[in-house]
Amino acid sequence: MPPQPRPKGKGLPSGALSRRRNGSASAKASGAAKRKRPMYIVGMGGSAGALEAFEQFFTHMPADSGLAFVLVPHLDPTHKGMMPELLGRCTSMNVVQVEDGMPVRPDQIHIIPPNKDMTILNGVLHIQEPNSPRGHRAPIDLFLRHLAEDQEDRSIAVIMSGMGTDGTLGVKAVKEHLGLALVQDARSAKYDSMPKSALGTGLVDYVAPAQDLPQKLMGYVRHSTKIPPDVAVYERTVTSSLLRIFTLLRTHTGHDFSFYKKNTLYRRIERRMNVHQISNIGRYVRFLQENPHELDLLFKELLIGVTNFFRDPEAFKALKEDALPAVLKNKGKHSTFRAWIPGCSTGEEAYSVAI
Numbered sequence: 638m639p640p641q642p643r644p645k646g647k648g649l650p651s652g653a654l655s656r657r658r659n660g661s662a663s664a665k666a667s668g669a670a671k672r673k674r675p676m677y678i679v680g681m682g683g684s685a686g687a688l689e690a691f692e693q694f695f696t697h698m699p700a701d702s703g704l705a706f707v708l709v710p711h712l713d714p715t716h717k718g719m720m721p722e723l724l725g726r727c728t729s730m731n732v733v734q735v736e737d738g739m740p741v742r743p744d745q746i747h748i749i750p751p752n753k754d755m756t757i758l759n760g761v762l763h764i765q766e767p768n769s770p771r772g773h774r775a776p777i778d779l780f781l782r783h784l785a786e787d788q789e790d791r792s793i794a795v796i797m798s799g800m801g802t803d804g805t806l807g808v809k810a811v812k813e814h815l816g817l818a819l820v821q822d823a824r825s826a827k828y829d830s831m832p833k834s835a836l837g838t839g840l841v842d843y844v845a846p847a848q849d850l851p852q853k854l855m856g857y858v859r860h861s862t863k864i865p866p867d868v869a870v871y872e873r874t875v876t877s878s879l880l881r882i883f884t885l886l887r888t889h890t891g892h893d894f895s896f897y898k899k900n901t902l903y904r905r906i907e908r909r910m911n912v913h914q915i916s917n918i919g920r921y922v923r924f925l926q927e928n929p930h931e932l933d934l935l936f937k938e939l940l941i942g943v944t945n946f947f948r949d950p951e952a953f954k955a956l957k958e959d960a961l962p963a964v965l966k967n968k969g970k971h972s973t974f975r976a977w978i979p980g981c982s983t984g985e986e987a988y989s990v991a992i
Contacts, residue, residue, distance in 0.1 A: 781807025
């Protein structure tokens with residue numbers, strides 16, 4: 638069956654060139670020179686049934702969006718990687734299989750090689766041999782965690798059809814770093830385990846069939862570029878609106894956020910505003926008043942735990958060299974020592990103290 642023409646979508650007005658997969662080297666070099674750094678890097682994961690979902694997604698994805706796509710599907714390690722050729726039939730973006738040390742480029746689809754793990758550092762992809770046997774690996778989680786740490790709020794996670802739970806921890810990591818999470822509607826997926834598991838986090842921003850996710854994604858990207866960075870958090874109107882949001886949250890959930898760091902809170906509130914394409918915080922307050930379900934989603938957004946082992950090195954150094962020796966100095970050989978850890982999130986802080 639001949640490839641179907643890709644519907645024309647409006648990309649961002651950034652002057653990027655749409656590049657045919659078999660286009661000239663000069664055209665590709667010109668496009669890369671105009672925009673070497675992608676606005677966002679989209680990490681996409683899937684397993685069984687994901688190829689069809691990827692084809693539906695990229696058939697409807699503008700080729701000049703300024704975004705970069707990195708695909709981490711579960712591939713059969715014994716088969717030659719055919720996905721670049723297959724996806725090249727449904728998009729005019731350049732589609733490549735990743736090689737170690739390859740920089741991520743805008744308007745390009747980067748696909749992990751079979752039987753490999755992949756990470757990213759400073760926008761450069763690194764290939765490595767799997768550390769775990771097949772069946773126990775989570776290459777999607779691995780990549781998305783590195784993507785979140787490397788790109789922070791410029792990271793986007795997309796989870797497609799598949800069996801198992803790979804990608805769920807990656808979604809959490811992306812959300813911890815103020816990134817965006819999209820999931821294929823489980824009802825449209827051939828295999829719904831991965832989408833349902835990701836949805837179970839309660840942190841997903843958009844849910845839609847694969848062919849509708851590009852529209853959701855581009856709406857978010859277009860809106861986010863209209864808002865200048867570091868919006869005046871301290872302006873009187875913004876402060877007033879924040880206080881109204883705190884009041885709504887306290888009434889709805891019983892939690893008082895008024896003593897939290899204002900900048901951190903505003904960045905997470907701004908993310909929810911971007912998801913709904915609301916530019917004015919006053920309008921977002923009205924949206925919260927009219928949509929109590931959004932209060933639940935905002936509450937989860939504000940409580941996302943940002944944590945890792947030995948997160949504050951100076952604090953653990955002081956604990957090791959000063960606090961613990963002083964506390965243990967006069968303890969008897971058979972006495973009991975207990976440590977209470979506030980705000981242990983998913984346990985990393987408690988385990989770090991124990992270690």
